[in-house]
Amino acid sequence: MQIDPVKRYLKSSVKTPYFLFISDNQYKTAIDELSVLGLDFVQMSDFCGGDDKLPDIDGLLTYIEAADVNAKNKKFFVTGLGEYLALRGPGEASRTLSWLKEHNVGGAKVVLLLRGLASQIAGLQTDLRFDNRRFSVVDEAECDLSITLAAPSVGLSALPGFKALLVELENGRCGSVVVNTAVNLDGAIFTVHPISNAHDGIKFSTKGFALPRSCGSDTRWVELLAELNQSNSSLDEVFEKHGLGNNLESDFYARIAGSDYCNWLYFICLKCKADTVKNGYLRFVLDRTSRFEDFVSNILNAIIDIPHTDKRFSSFYRERKALVEKFPESDIADFVVNNRQVVSESIYKLTDGTRVEREEIIAWLSQNGSISELDSIYPALAAYLKKYVLKCPELADLLTEYFEAYKRQKLSNELETDFLEKVDQLALTRQFNRLPTRNEIIDSVVDKSDTFLYWLDALGVEYLGLIEALVQNRGLSVRVHIARAELPTITSINRDFFDAWQGRKGKNDELDNAKHSDAGSYNFTNNELPIHLAKELDIIAAMIDKAATELALRHCKHFLIVSDHGASRLAVLRRKEEKYDTDTTGEHSGRCCELFQPYDLPFAAEENGYLVLADYGRFKGSRAANVEVHGGASLEEVVVPIIELSLKNGSVTVKLVDETVMVDFRTGTEIKIFFNSPVQNISVVLNGKHYSASQIDAYHYSVKLPDTKRAGEYSADIYAGDNLIGNIKIRAQSKSGKVNDDFDGLF
Secondary structure: OOOHHHHHHHHOOOOOOEEEEOOOOOHHHHHHHHHHOOOEEEEHHHHEOOOOOOEOHHHHHHHHHOHHHHOOOOEEEEEOHHHHHHHHOHHHHHHHHHHHHHOOOOOOEEEEEEOOOHHHHHHHOOOOOOOOOOEEEOHHHOOOOEEEEEOHHHOOOOEEOHHHHHHHHHOOOOOEEEEEOOOOOOOOOOEEEEEOOHHHHHHHHOOOOOOOHHHOOHHHHHHHHHHHHOOOOOHHHHHHHOOOOOOOOOOHHHHHOOOOHHHHHHHHHHHHOHHHOOOHHHHHHHHOOOOHHHHHHHHHHHHHHOOOOOOOHHHHHHHHHHHOOOOOHHHHHHHHHHHHHOHHHHHHHOOOOOHHHHHHHHHHHHHHOOOOOHHHHOHHHHHHHOOOOOOOOOOHHHHHHHHHHHHHHHHHOOOOHHHHHHHHHHHHHOHHHHOOEHHHHHHHOOOOOOEEEEEEOOOOHHHHHHHHHHHHHOOEEEEEEEEEOOOOOOHHHOOHHHHOOOOOEEEEOHHHHHHHOHHHOOOOOOOOOOOHHHHHHHHHHHHHHHHHHHHHOOOOOEEEEEOOOOOEOHHHHHOEEOOOOOOOOOEOOOOEEEOOOOOOOOOEEEEOOEEEEOOOEEOOOOOOOOOOEOOOOOHHHHEEEEEEEEEOOOOOOEEEOOOEEEOEOOOEEEEEEEEOOOOOOEEEEEOOEEEEOEEOOOOEEEEEEOOOOOOEEEEEEEEEOOEEEEEEEEEEEOOOOOOOOOOHHHO
C-alpha cells in the first residue's frame, strides 16, 4: 500500500479525520503499516454493548471528539467502522461519514480505515474541500464481502453474534462470512444471504449441491447438515459413512424401504449421483422425482406412462423388473390397480414377479386375447400355452389337438362350439380306454430302483408343455408316459399306486386344493376369470424345483411324478346339469353318482359302482365346483401323465448337416441331423406335428418331412425320447433356387 498520503496527513495541519478507503487485498497491509507509523488502533467492536448488540456509534464519535484529550499519543486509526456502516446501509453510512468529514479533532490525528464504502466516495467528493489531503483510495476500494445470516436453528457453523462478526471483519476476513445474529441487515450495502433453514445451509456450505428443498423434510435436512458439519461439508464423506460409496443399485429395496434417515439419505445419494447410475429406468425416475415420499411410488408406476412402442420401453421394462424384484406384494398390488388406466397398454407393463401380477396377466389375456410378447412377460404361462406334441403310442394326435384347444379355452374362459361337439362325441366313444392304466405303466415301464415317488394330486396332461420347459431349463432328463385313471376320477379310487409303493414317497395336495378347495382361496362365484391358473403354474414350478434339488443332492436317481386324476375347468364353465331325477346324490360337483337303475344316459360310464359323466354335465344335488372339477370321464379328468426325471449324463448338441434343403411340392423334403454324442429315439416337432427319425449311424439321423412343401425358413424342436435336445432352423429352398417361391406357395 502507498502509505505516503497518510504520512503527509500526519504532518499536516488538517483538523479533521483522514478517510482511507481500502480494498480487501490491502486491508491487513494497511493495518501493519499504520502500526509501524506509531498509530494506535481503535476497534469498532469494542463499542458493542453485548455479543449480539450493535456498537454504540455515538460512543465512538464521542471518543473521536475527545481524541485530543483521551488518546495516548493523540494518533490512532479506527477499524471496523467502514464494515459496520456498510452493514447498516447507505443512509446511515452517508450521515455518519458527513459528520466525521466536518468534525474537528483538534491536535489529534485520526485515520478511518474504511472498507466496503466505495459507493460513498462520489458523494463525499461533492464537497470541494474534501480533497486528497483528507482522503485516499487504495485499489479502487474493491470489496467482495458477503454476509450469510444463518438462523441458530439451522445448525450451520457460524459466528455467534454481531460483535463476533465485527471482530472477524476487523481482523481482515474477506469473502463470505456466516453469522448467527438477530440484528436487522435488510438495508446493508454488502450482499446478505439469509439462511433460515438447513437446506439453504447445505447449499451454502456444500459446493455443487443443487437439489431442491422438496427432496426432503426440514428435519431430514437438519440431520444431514449436522453430519456435514462433522464431515468437512463433504457429501461424499457422509455417503461413505453410510455405505453409499459404491454399488448404489444393489439391495435396492432394502435401502429404500422405510422412512428412516438412512432410507432418505440413499435417495439423496442417488439424486446427487444420478449421472453415474447405470440403470436407465432408475435415472428416468430420479429425474422426475423431487420428493422422497414419491420415490417408491414412482419406481413402481412411472413405467405406466411409457407406451410399449417407445424405443426406451424394452430396456426400461427389464431395468424396472430388477428394481422391484424384492418389493412386497402389497406395493405391487397398488401398481396393478394404477396400471389398469389404459387397458390396451396395461398388459405390457406387468411382470411375472408376483402372484398378483401373474393373476392380472391371466385376467387380461382372458378378456382381451393373447399377445406375441407373452414369452417375455410371463414365460411360464407361454410355456403352458405352447402346443405340446404328445408322442404316446395311442391317441397322440387326438390328445395333442384336444389339450391345445382345452388350454386355449381355459385361458379365454369361453367354450367353443366345435370343441363341445368333440367332447360329446368322445363321451360316447370313450377312446381313452385305449390308453394303458396308470398301474400298468408303473408296473411294467417305470424304473423303480432308487426312485422317489411324488404324488401331485390333480396333475393333468395340460401342464406337460410347462413341465418340458422347466425341465429343460434345469438340465434334467425326462421321460413321459401317458395313462388313464380309473373311473370315477376320484382320489379314493386312484390312490392304490401310492399305497402300494415300497420306496421313498411324498404327496402334495396343493394343486388339487387350488382347483376346488376353499383352501385354495379361489371361488368361481366371486371371480369367474381363470386367475387360479397362476397358482397352478407356481405349484408345477415348485414341484420341478423340488425334483431338481432331490436329484442334485443324489437323494435318488429317479424322481417319479404321478397323479391320481386330472381336472376340468371347462365342465365348470359349461354349467350343464343333467335333467334326470335320481334317488342318489351327485358327488364331486355332480360329475359322478352312485349307480342306479335304470338309467338312460349315453354320456355316462358305469364303473366301480358309479355312474360317471364323460361329457360336461353334472348330476343334481351336489355343490357346484369352485373353479375346476374332477370325478367325471372327460379327457382332462381321465388322462394323466407319469413323468420320470433324472440327471442328464452330459451335454448333447444337435446341428443340421445341410443348412439348406430342397423342397418338392409333392413329396416335401428330408433333413439330416448330427449329434455330438450317441442318442436314441430321435424325433422332430415341426409346426405342431411329430415326425420320427431314422438312424443312419451313431451320430446321424434322417427325418422325412412330407408336409413341408413350401420354400421358407422353419423352426423345429429336436427330441431324444421326451427330452428336448435343441432347436434347429431349416432353410428350405425350391427347385427354382428361391427360398420363398411363389409357385411352390400355391401348393
